Amino acid sequence: MDLKGFLRGESPAIEGRGICGITQTPPRKPLIGAVEGWALAGGFELLLACDLVVAATTARFGVPEVKRSLVAAGGDAVHLPRRIPPANALEMLLTGDPLQAERAAQIGLVNRVTEEGALALAETIAANGPLVVAATKAVAQQTVDWTRENMWAHQAAITGPVFASEDAKEGATAFAEKRPPVWKGR
Numbered sequence: 027m028d029l030k031g032f033l034r035g036e037s038p039a040i041e042g043r044g045i046c047g048i049t050q051t052p053p054r055k056p057l058i059g060a061v062e063g064w065a066l067a068g069g070f071e072l073l074l075a076c077d078l079v080v081a082a083t084t085a086r087f088g089v090p091e092v093k094r095s096l097v098a099a100g101g102d103a104v105h106l107p108r109r110i111p112p113a114n115a116l117e118m119l120l121t122g123d124p125l126q127a128e129r130a131a132q133i134g135l136v137n138r139v140t141e142e143g144a145l146a147l148a149e150t151i152a153a154n155g156p157l158v159v160a161a162t163k164a165v166a167q168q169t170v171d172w173t174r175e176n177m178w179a180h181q182a183a184i185t186g187p188v189f190a191s192e193d194a195k196e197g198a199t200a201f202a203e204k205r206p207p208v209w210k211g212r
Contacts, residue, residue: 052077054160056151060144061085061136066124071101074109077163080144081127081136088124108170110134155193156211161185 052075059065059076066088073079073087081087089106091098098119107115114133118125130136138147151159161184172180188194192212200207 054163055156056159056163058144058148058151061087061127064088064124066090067098067102068100071098071105074101074105078147079130079136080138080140080147081130082141083127083139085127085130085136085139086124087118087127087130087135088122089118090122090124092120093122155188155191155197155207155209157188157191157193161188 056078057076059073059079060081061073061079062082062085064086065073066086067090070087070089089098089102091102097103103119106119109115110133117123125133125135127136127139131139164184165181168180168184169177193207193209196207196209
């Protein structure tokens with residue numbers, strides 16, 4: 027959020043979807059955040075909406091809102107404690123001090139610290155079946171709210187259609203024929 031824009035009453039949020047349309051309602055497809063330089067405040071909230079994060083060694087991450095008497099209400103305060111250990115999240119939220127890329131990786135905020143890793147990671151994921159990628163993301167994100175009694179039923183509701191898909195048959199056929207699969211997304 028542009029602080030001068032904030033003073034004019036501007037907001038980068040989209041009603042019901044959050045900042046830039048992804049912080050409250052992320053898409054089904056995996057999002058990979060690639061960070062070079064600084065990811066602060068709203069930029070950091072966009073990063074937390076991503077499923078995976080690749081950072082350059084020069085990347086820095088922070089939640090400086092507290093230093094301006096603003097609340098990190100665009101996603102940082104609700105997503106960060108679910109993403110990294112709560113004590114590390116509170117330290118970031120309450121001090122406003124930034125983290126370097128290596129420290130962010132140590133606490134699990136960043137998947138990889140590299141100069142050219144985001145595209146390679148995206149290519150690896152994109153080579154997999156699109157239906158299974160979306161279903162796996164959905165299960166992984168929703169499972170935190172499931173109880174032991176209902177988790178298998180919830181998972182089956184999401185994964186069942188994938189097992190019955192053309193892509194599942196194509197994956198098995200391609201394996202048997204020792205060739206790369208050709209996904210159709212159905």
